[in-house]
Amino acid sequence: MxxxxxxxxxxxxxxxxxxxxxxxxxxxxxxxxxxxxxxxxxxxxxxxxxxxxxxxxxxxxxxxxxxxxxxxxxxxxxxxxxxxxxxxxxxxxxxxxxxxxxxxxxxxxxxxxxxxxxxxxxxxxxxxxxxxxxxxxxxIEVVTRFRSTIGLKGRLSTRNQPNHPTDDSRGIALSALDGLMMGAGDAVIGVNPATDTLPDYIRICEVLEAIRTQLDIPTQHCCLGHVSTAIAAIEVGAPIDLVFQSVAGSQKANDGFGVTLAMLDEAHDAVRQLARAPEGANLMYFETGQGAALSAEAHHGMDQQTMEARAYAVARRYRPLLVNTVVGFIGPEYLADGKQIIRAGLEDHFCGKLLGLPMGVDVCYTNHSYADQEDMDILLTTLAAAGVNFVITVPGADDIMLNYQSLAFHDAQFIRETLGRPPAPEFVAWMQANGIGTPEITLPTLETALSRLRLPAG
Known part of the structure; x- marks a missing residue:
């Protein structure tokens, strides 16, 4: 043919x-x-x-x-x-x-x-x-629910990403509170761990659980460790809301992530049995990105955007709460510059939504790419016009653990003010009840909140 x-x-x-x-x-x-x-x-x-x-x-x-x-x-x-x-x-x-x-x-x-x-x-x-x-x-409206409702038309949710280079509990909490004071975190408060040991995974979950419960935040949290670590943590009763895994568009590429469909099935069953969420809630979180299969020499001669779309077949098997493409994270070898990153972000969002997924985007680039924050402003604004479910935000747009550039908490606030995209309704009510978004919220308030938190040691 x-x-x-x-x-x-x-x-x-x-x-x-x-x-x-x-x-x-x-x-x-x-x-x-x-x-x-x-x-x-x-x-x-x-x-x-x-x-x-x-x-x-x-x-x-x-x-x-x-x-x-x-x-x-x-x-x-x-x-x-x-x-x-x-x-x-x-x-x-x-x-x-x-x-x-x-x-x-x-x-x-x-x-x-x-x-x-x-x-x-x-x-x-x-x-x-x-x-x-x-x-x-x-x-296209793809709505998912846990403690907050994500994906409603006219709204923009955010992941609050308080990464820390040594997974320090207080450092994670400080960054998370910084974002919460800016109204970031209604999709998830999610930490990429610097290590993937079981004790650190459990401690990070406990830190995030302490923040959520002590501040009574209508959101969910996630430690983005490997799915096998999540399964082990569930077995010992760790407070896990969402199970996370990076996935790709061929089994050979997923082998590179150390994951199979059987492992994902096991994790999905395990987190559902924890019964931490309302009946029928969405419990999985997946990340993808153009170039993942090629970087693993597992693309089988297919172009990277088609391989990216194939990863969405894995994600939609589990009715996830969140899916996002980390669009510029792999580097200029795969997306050379701001123009290619912008196009790829719009493609990924479109294909994910078309296939019925609650699609978000990490609007980002590596420091050796031919891109800058103005490119990210363009991609963020066009994605907001396209109805993106959520974006990822970090302190000052600079992830000091993963060493790449993403969006700042302030960037999401810009979209909310200029395009009228409030967070999830449950989170808006929490913000209003706590005076967030008013002149009374200042840095001393943040420091006071941190000092009152009872955190696990580490």
């Missing part, structure tokens, strides 16, 4: 869907590194023309062309033929038009979502402009 397009009297041929998807991708350094990108803008346009004419039904086979891949098998098992039937006759280009049609509501998109494969989502994103990605994502 081959695909062909004629541009300026030149015939361009693409031998497979995998090659066509890669050649149609907007330019990014990771695809150049992998040797799968278009030779230039003309070949890219030719591939996009070809891709627009491909029937959606053509993506129901093994596009990855890898036997025995657990993620491929999961994608096939997830496909809902009944949900797919209203759009089964469409091509990729016609599907784009259907998504953009004013008569196609978010509810209609949600209705067909279980029938979409990640490759379909990736394919249609490749022939869409930035405004198309924003317009369609803004229609």
């Amino acid at each position: 081959g695909f062909h397009a004629d541009i300026n009297a030149t015939r361009y041929s693409f031998p497979s869907l995998k090659v066509l998807l890669a050649k149609a991708s907007p330019e990014r350094s990771g695809d150049h590194l992998a040797g799968v990108s278009a030779d230039g803008p003309v070949e890219r346009i030719a591939a996009q023309h070809c891709l627009a004419d491909v029937p959606l039904a053509a993506f129901l086979g093994d596009v990855l062309e890898v036997d025995g891949d657990a993620v491929t098998e999961l994608i096939a098992a997830q496909h809902d033929a009944d949900a797919f039937s209203p759009i089964a006759s469409l091509t990729v280009g016609e599907f784009r038009d259907w998504l953009l049609d004013p008569g196609t509501t978010g509810a209609r998109i949600a209705g067909v979502s279980p029938g979409l494969t990640p490759e379909m989502a990736a394919a249609v994103s490749k022939i869409m402009r930035a405004q198309d990605l924003i317009a369609v994502a803004a229609k």
